[in-house]
Amino acid sequence: MKIQVSCFATLSKYAPDDGNLDIEKGDTPESVFKKLSIPSEEVKVIFVNGQSSKRDTLLKENDRLGIFPAIGGG
Amino acid sequence: MARVLRINTRNKKVTEEDLAGDYAGLGGRGLTSRIVRKEVPPACHPLSAQNKLIVAPGLLTGTTAANTGRISVGGKSPLTGTIKESNAGGTMSQKLAKLNIMGLVLEDKPEPGSPFQTLYINKEGAKLMEIPEISGMGTYDASKKLFEKFGQKVGIMVIGPAGENTRLASSIQFTDPKGNPSRAAGRGGLGALMGSKKIKAIVIDSEDAKAPEAADKEAFKAAAKRWAEILVSHPVTGQGLPSYGTSILINIINEAGTLPTKNFRDGRFDKAADISGEKMVEIINQRKGVAKEGCHAGCVIQCSQKYCDEKGEYLTSGFEYETVWAFGSNLLISNMDQIAMLDRLCDDLGLDTIETGTTVAMAMEGGVIPWGDGQAAIDLLKRLYDPKDYLGAIIGNGTSFAAEAFGVDRVPVVKKQSLPAYDPRAAKGVGVTYATNPMGADHTAGYAICQNILKVGGDIDPLGKEGNIEVSKNLQIATAAVDATGFCLFVAFAVLDTDDALETIAKLISARFGINFTADDIGKTGIEILKDEFSFNRDAGFTAAHDQLPDFFTNEELPPHKVKWDFTAQELQKAKVDF
Numbered sequence: 001m002k003i004q005v006s007c008f009a010t011l012s013k014y015a016p017d018d019g020n021l022d023i024e025k026g027d028t029p030e031s032v033f034k035k036l037s038i039p040s041e042e043v044k045v046i047f048v049n050g051q052s053s054k055r056d057t058l059l060k061e062n063d064r065l066g067i068f069p070a071i072g073g074g
Numbered sequence: 075m076a077r078v079l080r081i082n083t084r085n086k087k088v089t090e091e092d093l094a095g096d097y098a099g100l101g102g103r104g105l106t107s108r109i110v111r112k113e114v115p116p117a118c119h120p121l122s123a124q125n126k127l128i129v130a131p132g133l134l135t136g137t138t139a140a141n142t143g144r145i146s147v148g149g150k151s152p153l154t155g156t157i158k159e160s161n162a163g164g165t166m167s168q169k170l171a172k173l174n175i176m177g178l179v180l181e182d183k184p185e186p187g188s189p190f191q192t193l194y195i196n197k198e199g200a201k202l203m204e205i206p207e208i209s210g211m212g213t214y215d216a217s218k219k220l221f222e223k224f225g226q227k228v229g230i231m232v233i234g235p236a237g238e239n240t241r242l243a244s245s246i247q248f249t250d251p252k253g254n255p256s257r258a259a260g261r262g263g264l265g266a267l268m269g270s271k272k273i274k275a276i277v278i279d280s281e282d283a284k285a286p287e288a289a290d291k292e293a294f295k296a297a298a299k300r301w302a303e304i305l306v307s308h309p310v311t312g313q314g315l316p317s318y319g320t321s322i323l324i325n326i327i328n329e330a331g332t333l334p335t336k337n338f339r340d341g342r343f344d345k346a347a348d349i350s351g352e353k354m355v356e357i358i359n360q361r362k363g364v365a366k367e368g369c370h371a372g373c374v375i376q377c378s379q380k381y382c383d384e385k386g387e388y389l390t391s392g393f394e395y396e397t398v399w400a401f402g403s404n405l406l407i408s409n410m411d412q413i414a415m416l417d418r419l420c421d422d423l424g425l426d427t428i429e430t431g432t433t434v435a436m437a438m439e440g441g442v443i444p445w446g447d448g449q450a451a452i453d454l455l456k457r458l459y460d461p462k463d464y465l466g467a468i469i470g471n472g473t474s475f476a477a478e479a480f481g482v483d484r485v486p487v488v489k490k491q492s493l494p495a496y497d498p499r500a501a502k503g504v505g506v507t508y509a510t511n512p513m514g515a516d517h518t519a520g521y522a523i524c525q526n527i528l529k530v531g532g533d534i535d536p537l538g539k540e541g542n543i544e545v546s547k548n549l550q551i552a553t554a555a556v557d558a559t560g561f562c563l564f565v566a567f568a569v570l571d572t573d574d575a576l577e578t579i580a581k582l583i584s585a586r587f588g589i590n591f592t593a594d595d596i597g598k599t600g601i602e603i604l605k606d607e608f609s610f611n612r613d614a615g616f617t618a619a620h621d622q623l624p625d626f627f628t629n630e631e632l633p634p635h636k637v638k639w640d641f642t643a644q645e646l647q648k649a650k651v652d653f
């Protein structure tokens with residue numbers, strides 16, 4: 001199954017080229033970090049379909065995953 | 075002893091007093107709000123002789139502690155009719171502190187038709203003078219002339235044509251270390267208050283003045299060292315903000331589904347990537363701009379930048395997330411150069427970028443110009459250079475006024491001040507702040523985006539109600555205290571995550587003044603400030619009925635999360651400290 005993955009700021013270099021990634025049943029944001037070689041400790045905020053999510057959330061077909069380092073502004 | 079200078083703008087007399095009595099030990103927002111509370115009749119017309127404009131550096135401004143050079147500007151707001159403190163960067167605050175001036179109070183009002191004056195202050199004293207050639211000028215040309223006249227080292231606060239013509243969305247601009255008037259006390263129309271006093275500019279020359287020293291120099295030095303470490307070692311203040319500026323927020327707020335798009339119709343903008351902080355940095359680097367600059371000496375975070383046009387010429391700086399949003403997704407404009415031009419025009423005209431962006435949205439709602447048309451928005455703002463242009467006058471008076479003029483019923487304001495760059499339905503903590511803080515819709519007054527979205531200082535669901543009243547209340551208290559110190563509010567990202575941060579701040583204040591100030595006193599300071607502010611508003615006629623969001627937030631679901639605003643009026647009152 002496919003999901004959409006976006007990586008931002010200092011992590012943008014890890015994003016898959018076309019923004020899509022093949023995953024298997026049981027994959028989570030944490031396992032996606034491994035697949036994309038994203039250093040897990042640099043990830044601060046994870047969104048699945050726009051909702052803040054945990055690293056062990058189970059991913060489903062067509063999910064939209066957003067991966068961010070620590071960010072601030074205002 | 076620290077001094078307050080009072081400038082009577084009618085008879086041109088300047089008097090000086092010690093910072094004592096009710097005002098002893100106060101700085102920044104603590105001082106501006108206390109003076110407004112004590113001296114300005116709450117029911118007065120904001121442009122009348124009874125109102126006062128107060129300018130105050132923070133308690134720690136002028137010291138070597140990092141990020142302490144911010145300035146508070148206060149008065150009764152011409153836009154909202156509430157009390158107002160608007161906070162800005164720039165070089166002036168540290169120069170005032172160096173002269174040991176903790177407050178400037180502009181009082182009374184000249185006769186109608188009187189010429190504009192410039193207030194010049196150096197170590198010998200203060201004087202008002204007429205500099206006719208800068209009247210009517212934009213802030214860029216006016217500050218250039220003032221630097222030519224008074225030397226490159228002065229700090230300047232200046233209004234543009236919008237403030238001179240007492241437009242309600244007008245800002246006061248401050249010059250940055252490079253001399254650009256790009257730092258703004260934007261919110262609440264304080265430029266109009268300065269214009270009503272017929273003061274075009276204030277110039278501070280602190281040459282040869284000796285800054286007051288800390289009472290306990292060694293203790294201060296040690297605390298200042300720890301303070302800088304706290305800021306530099308936190309990933310947001312040490313890395314994120316310096317690398318990308320505040321527009322780094324565009325993508326995360328968009329991803330979270332709370333980036334207001336087309337006047338708060340959607341929480342996502344399909345062209346967010348084109349206006350993101352990442353994109354801005356890419357453009358800046360291509361054109362040999364500067365991605366990382368401070369708005370005053372001693373800022374170690376450096377969220378500002380120099381943005382150049384296609385030819386590589388300076389276009390703007392202090393180009394922030396809120397501005398990019400206000401003219402970007404809010405108006406469906408995705409061309410960064412057009413947004414930068416709109417920022418430049420606002421700085422030059424002396425207009426609040428947030429209020430002006432949402433006002434242009436009213437013009438788009440009303441069919442005056444098309445949605446997404448950046449060039450039309452630029453042309454619309456240029457009309458404000460002509461004081462006789464009626465359409466320019468409508469735009470300069472802000473969102474609420476323009477909505478009435480154009481017959482628009484979708485008006486994103488609280489107490490007539492426009493909402494900034496987070497949809498309150500999908501970021502409920504900041505929504506509570508918009509509704510209840512003393513200033514009208516404002517994000518900085520209690521920036522719960524930290525806990526709702528960024529996961530700094532806690533983790534609170536942005537879509538539900540739980541915890542959002544409490545977080546807003548606590549942040550409103552903490553922010554008021556921060557605004558009294560001269561600290562840039564962005565230090566909060568590090569403070570919220572660092573155990574000894576509050577204690578370090580308390581140590582800085584204790585060592586600076588030779589007192590025993592504790593971490594608990596920080597909260598007490600914030601509460602005292604809010605009491606002054608809420609009680610002023612009560613006496614000015616504001617009630618719980620004014621602490622509400624416009625009803626379209628309650629009636630319409632926001633995509634993509636399909637959420638509505640659902641706090642009752644009674645629930646919201648709990649976010650205010652007792653006063």
Ligand code: SF4
Nearest residue numbers: 368369373375377562
């Ligand atoms: S972080 Fe930004 S706003 Fe704060 S003091 Fe530095 S440049 Fe100014």
